Amino acid sequence: MSEGYRNIPMQRGRLVERDALGEVQGEGAGKREKWVNFEKAFSWVKVHQPCSPMNPVKPFARELRIAILDRLKLETHAEFNKVRLYTSIGSALDFWHHTDAVIEIDAVEAKGVPGGRITIGVTTRDKEGEQVADVEVWLPRDGLDEMDKTFDNGIQEVAKAVIARLRGDSSQRIVDLHIGD
Secondary structure, three states: OOHHHOOOHHHHHHHHHHHHHOOOOOOOOOOOOOOOOHHHHHHHHHHOOOOOOOOOOOHHHHHHHHHHHHHOOOOOHHHHOOEEEEEOOOOHHHHHHOOOEEEEEOOEHHHOEOOEEEEEEEEOOOOOOOOOOOEEEEOOOOOOOOOOHHHHHHHHHHHHHHHHHHOOOOOOOEEEOOOOO
16 A cells, blocks of 8 residues: 555545445546435446456455355356446445445345345444444455455455345444454
8 A cells, every 4th residue: 555645544545445346437426416316326336347246356345255155155157147246436326325335136046045235335444323334344444465364254254244134134234354453
């Protein structure tokens, strides 16, 4: 991470979010001009992904999707396509609805997997009482190191929380990955 951002918490947080999830591409996000409802903002986000939502490029996003697939015991290519991870960093969905990513899962009745949409919020700050997304992920101020042994454990905890929310359990809304921070 650039030394220039080390002492600017908001900028550093934005960099950590982008490093974890990527950022939407394209003009016209309408993020600050006027309020946009969730569905309209999400429709825009789906069209302006930096990569396929079924194959995220960023390690955190990619490994989270894989962990969700594994935990849901999805095994075929057709089943894999039922789980999509969309980044919304830099969009109206991010700005107005405090949603940094959306995981969309189509039902797989044969496996007992309900369909649904889970919103993810990512931050480097503890924000007790400000949780807006279905699952809030608190990341270390300097981001995650995919080579660190705690990275995989953190991904598993987030996947577990996502699946709990998918199944209607809202007891685990916050996943704190401030390991040694």
